[in-house]
Amino acid sequence: MIRLSRRDAGQAFPIYVVMVAGLLFLVFAFFAVGKASALRNGAQGAADAAALAAARQARDDFEAGFLASLPEDMLDSYLRVHPVTGCTAADGLASANHAEVKYCLPIPGGYEDRIRVKVEGDKPVDSSVLPGSERTFATAKATAVIKFRCSWTSVDLNDDSIRDIFFFTCGKDFLEISPGSPPPWSKVSRILYDVHLVDN
Template sequence: MAGHNRRDAGQAFPIYIVMVAGLLFLAFAFFAVGQASATRNGAQGAADAAALAAAQDARKDLGVPFLAALREPNGLNEFLSGHQYFGAGQSEAIQLASANDSDVTDFYWRLGYWQDKVTAKVRTRYTVGSSVIPSTKTTHATATATAVIKFRCSPKPTPEAPDPGQDDGKGKDDSKDTPKRVDLSCAGRNVTIDLSDSDPLAGLMKLIFAVNLIDD
């Protein structure tokens, strides 16, 4: 009877070793999945930061062309439909990606009426790391993020101009061709831009142009 038990124990031992080895492999595999997920999250964070930084930096440079557009007949419409960003914000995107230990591998703008999108794609400088899955040691994570600059305002109606055919006796005033102020409604707030002021947009750019990440 004792010999029979020893034979059973001897037969069970290899099975036990295989089961333990299998459990250990699964544990390491789950750990590798966790490493990959952490690396992917790091890449996404870097991409989000890069895209946001690019859009925020580009918004800072909109003031001069925006004011110039407000001074021209139909200038606002032309500005919203045709402003060119070119490489605006790219250096900021590269800097923020680098701060997150990643590199920008692609960067571009897509223009639209009332809103413009900037996309940054990044690749981590670090890899997933060593694991039971051999390829993770050389695998970098990539991610893409898109931020949007959106014009949040609409022009408020202006009083009707006097009939040009009527002569008030004072002659034509050419100064009326250039507006002195522009009234907008921005996200439920009334905004008046005094074009004769030394800094007409002081404190208004974030209200007039929203910047945020979007799913794209």
């Protein structure tokens, strides 16, 4: 049997302390990395939700201009040049997902508009092993597209240069809109426009 002398045991003790301290540091470092990753994923979810909310609000805001363009057959002009809004909706969705909108940028593009959003999470990484992490917050970006997805024709029933009926073909969906008595926008806008996320 091999026995350590009291002197050998005393020399080994600092090594054990260093090893334990190193292991503890690694544990805290892995924890910090995991927390940072979780916060980053949360920020990305908030950015996605904010961008989609802004795009859906923008689609809702198209109603007045879209319907006003129909009777005089100005729809093509409207689709090519129209205002894009919607950023107020981004704030609420970001806040609900524990983040703050740093910027929300509508990008008009005619038949395909975009809204780009950047958010910052409201919780810091705050790790004792990462200097400055108490002031480090996760950020993320997302871009949503509002795309007009239909082809159309119109009919002037009275030969007065005013279009009375518009027929829209949107993939497998068919839609008829009479400018004089349009259907509720909430029902037709989801057929006319596709809203989805794209890579930044």
